[in-house]
Amino acid sequence: GAVVSQHPSRVICKSGTSVKIECRSLDFQATTMFWYRQFPKQSLMLMATSNEGSKATYEQGVEKDKFLINHASLTLSTLTVTSAHPEDSSFYICSARALRNEQFFGPGTRLTVL
């Protein structure tokens, strides 16, 4: 099946710094990728839809200036958490949409903001 990777898998940063998370589709092209956030013991919350070559579509309540998304190519989308705060600590998961409406998920990135 299709493979999606995320880098880094785990990151610890100081409050106020910015962190970039990469999501790559390794063996297929994805015009659409999705970014989710998951709090402990909770479900996935869709943050934004990343479209190749155009601006991302953010869900209600998600700050677009804080969570910057860039989908520069058909295999790469990046999520940058700007001026990170401890409440941004979470598990971030990306997915890439393939044929037949199926999404393939990355392994996730654990962000801890001190």
Added chain:
Amino acid sequence: AQSVTQLDSQVPVFEEAPVELRCNYSSSVSVYLFWYVQYPNQGLQLLLKYLSGSTLVKGINGFEAEFNKSQTSFHLRKPSVHISDTAEYFCAVSTKTNTGNQFYFGTGTSLTVIP
């Protein structure tokens, strides 16, 4: 609007016993249905999916699910669970939107297999 309900947040079951994890959805349009499994600190792995055709869907690791349109359900079943099945299970619904297919996830069911 679409919604997905997983009625059981936690399901403990003894090893080799059968299990059913329930999932109901609400939607006014045609949907595609998925079950994913998540192990600790990992991403989601697809167990099975219903896109069309036979309503009984077989997936990996011996799991199966049945799409019941009249009851808007897509319950996940396994006849005999193993310790390694202990994980979080998410039901998801996908519908066609103007911006592409969007997934709606249930709140998850934590399956614990007791030796």
